Amino acid sequence: MSVDKMLRDMVADEVARAIGPLNAAVAQLQANGQVIARLAAALGQPLKRGPGRPPKALSLGAPTTGKRRGRPPGRKASGRACAVKGCGKQMRSKGYCAAHYQKFRMLERTNRLPADWVADAAPNSVKNIKLPRGRAGAKALAAARG
Ligand SMILES: [Zn+2]
Numbered sequence: 001m002s003v004d005k006m007l008r009d010m011v012a013d014e015v016a017r018a019i020g021p022l023n024a025a026v027a028q029l030q031a032n033g034q035v036i037a038r039l040a041a042a043l044g045q046p047l048k049r050g051p052g053r054p055p056k057a058l059s060l061g062a063p064t065t066g067k068r069r070g071r072p073p074g075r076k077a078s079g080r081a082c083a084v085k086g087c088g089k090q091m092r093s094k095g096y097c098a099a100h101y102q103k104f105r106m107l108e109r110t111n112r113l114p115a116d117w118v119a120d121a122a123p124n125s126v127k128n129i130k131l132p133r134g135r136a137g138a139k140a141l142a143a144a145r146g
Contacts, residue, residue, distance in 0.1 A: 083121035084128045094119040100128075112144045 082089045082097035089097035096104050107113040107129075116126050132140050 081123035083123060083126045085124050085126065086128065087124075091123070095121045095123070110141055110144050111146075112140075 080091040082100055083095040084100045092098045093101045
């Protein structure tokens with residue numbers, strides 16, 4: 001017997017021993033797959049394989065009762081239009097849309113709120129004002145603040 005043949009036999013033995021359990025596992029997996037396929041055929045619908053979200057009824061963990069976060073449902077669609085004429089957006093707070101409510105707050109804070117800019121104004125009842133920008137704006141702001 002040559003050294004070459006001996007080495008080859010040794011390597012073959014080693015490989016067979018290493019691959020043996022793997023082969024068994026693969027065979028088992030294939031058998032499982034066949035079982036699942038047969039079950040799916042029996043049930044009349046294909047089963048989804050692979051990682052996915054478990055059904056809600058089966059999910060574990062704390063129940064979802066308790067304090068809810070964020071805006072309560074139903075408040076989003078107020079159906080009322082923004083108080084500012086020609087805005088067309090939906091009311092968010094105090095009769096104004098998000099942008100005009102911010103403007104309202106800023107005007108209020110800087111004592112520049114026009115007479116018709118009231119809280120909870122009727123839709124399309126308030127005339128929008130164009131604020132001076134740049135140096136003129138800074139001047140107007142300083143004058144308003146006194
Ligand atoms: Zn608006």
